[in-house]
Amino acid sequence: QMQLVESGGGLVQPGGSLRLSCTASGFTLANYAVAWFRQAPGQEREAVLCISSGSSGGTTTYADAVKGRFTLSRENAKNTVYLQMNNLNPDDTGIYYCAARYYCSPYGPDEWGQGTQVNVSS
Numbered sequence: 001q002m003q004l005v006e007s008g009g010g011l012v013q014p015g016g017s018l019r020l021s022c023t024a025s026g027f028t029l030a031n032y033a034v035a036w037f038r039q040a041p042g043q044e045r046e047a048v049l050c051i052s053s054g055s056s057g058g059t060t061t062y063a064d065a066v067k068g069r070f071t072l073s074r075e076n077a078k079n080t081v082y083l084q085m086n087n088l089n090p091d092d093t094g095i096y097y098c099a100a101r102y103y104c105s106p107y108g109p110d111e112w113g114q115g116t117q118v119n120v121s122s
């Protein structure tokens with residue numbers, strides 16, 4: 001069964017950092033682009049970042065607000081993609097989701113996992 005699980009969320013103070021994980025089971029995540037999305041309270045889900053598959057592994061940023069603060073990386077041995085979030089602010093609060101795609105796209109899948117909750121508050 002193909003499954004993605006997000007983890008690593010929590011409560012952090014403004015200016016702090018978190019690293020979220022997107023771990024796959026049942027398939028090889030390295031063969032797919034992985035996009036991260038987030039949904040703030042009362043708002044629609046938005047695309048944040050995407051890392052391409054293959055050796056190029058380039059990152060596409062969809063949300064201007066995260067430029068220079070959020071980065072993506074892969075750890076293929078763990079079948080995992082990480083979202084490193086630095087200098088967090090309250091606007092980054094929300095549920096974060098990942099999705100495996102054939103190529104990077106700001107459009108999400110039809111079905112979503114549970115996501116991981118990020119709260120940025122003092």
